[in-house]
Amino acid sequence: MSLKPFNISASILAGGQSSRMGFNKAFIKAGGETIISRAVRVLKEGFGKVDIIANDISLYKGLGVPVYPDIIKGAGSLGGIYTALFHSTADAVFVAACDMPYLDLATVIRVAGSLEGYDSAVPFIKGRLHPLHAVYLKRCAGTIEGMIKAGDLRITGLFDRIKAKRLTEEDLRGLPFELSVENVNTKEDLERVIDEPGGKGV
Numbered sequence: 001m002s003l004k005p006f007n008i009s010a011s012i013l014a015g016g017q018s019s020r021m022g023f024n025k026a027f028i029k030a031g032g033e034t035i036i037s038r039a040v041r042v043l044k045e046g047f048g049k050v051d052i053i054a055n056d057i058s059l060y061k062g063l064g065v066p067v068y069p070d071i072i073k074g075a076g077s078l079g080g081i082y083t084a085l086f087h088s089t090a091d092a093v094f095v096a097a098c099d100m101p102y103l104d105l106a107t108v109i110r111v112a113g114s115l116e117g118y119d120s121a122v123p124f125i126k127g128r129l130h131p132l133h134a135v136y137l138k139r140c141a142g143t144i145e146g147m148i149k150a151g152d153l154r155i156t157g158l159f160d161r162i163k164a165k166r167l168t169e170e171d172l173r174g175l176p177f178e179l180s181v182e183n184v185n186t187k188e189d190l191e192r193v194i195d196e197p198g199g200k201g202v
Contacts, residue, residue, distance in 0.1 A: 006091045006092050007090045008047055008091065008092045008093065008135060009047055009049035009051070009088045010043035010093065010094045011052070011053055011094070012036060012051075012098050013080040013081070013097055014052050015070055025183075026060075026098035028099070028101070030101040031101070035184070036060070038103065040065055042103050045105055046094075046108055049089075051065050051066040051084070052065055052067045052098075053067075053068055053070065053084050054067055054098075055070055055073075068083055068087050071086055076153050078147060078148060079153075081131075081140075082144045082148065084136075085136060085144070091137065092112075092115060092135055092136060093136055093138070094111070094134070095134060095136060096133055100133065101183075102176070102182055104179060106175050107172060107177045107181075108180065110171075110172060110177075111123060111172075114135075115137070117163075117165075120134055120135060120137065120159065120165065121135050121165040122134035123167050125177065125178060126169075129156055129166070131159070140162055143158065143161050
């Protein structure tokens with residue numbers, strides 16, 4: 001699917017503390033490479049321009065893409081999206097979490113290619129939004145900044161303030177979309193995807 005008429009870049013949000021897991025999920029090894037190195041590879045293939053949003057820049061220097069710290073500290077995922085939009089020179093940014101071991105290029109392209117006529121396109125699977133597997137026009141930064149200044153950090157609240165295309169199972173039919181949006185949140189998830197005990201990296 002063509003991404004025209006938009007020029008779209010990609011950002012990987014890696015600023016979280018992984019408090020539930022006790023280590024950095026981005027460096028879990030799955031399928032022979034770390035989750036974040038795979039995400040960089042997949043998104044580079046789809047968009048060419050990829051960066052990482054992370055407050056500990058030194059951890060990600062070896063991945064060969066720009067790394068930017070949060071512009072507004074303590075604003076969670078919403079702040080990460082704001083930083084991604086701020087730094088992008090493209091019309092829009094596809095944003096992914098750093099802990100998605102099965103990020104699928106065809107699904108990503110379907111999501112990004114659904115942006116025309118909207119401010120954002122986001123999977124809405126089994127009644128749940130996936131805002132960290134979504135694409136946002138650069139102009140969304142103003143709305144996000146206003147939310148942060150107002151102390152509203154609910155990322156799902158953004159979609160009540162912008163024109164968002166919610167992509168259902170029907171819109172993503174024929175693609176491994178449930179795998180693509182999946183992330184590693186629990187010890188059970190970890191045991192399912194990890195290659196080796198030492199694969200947790202940091």
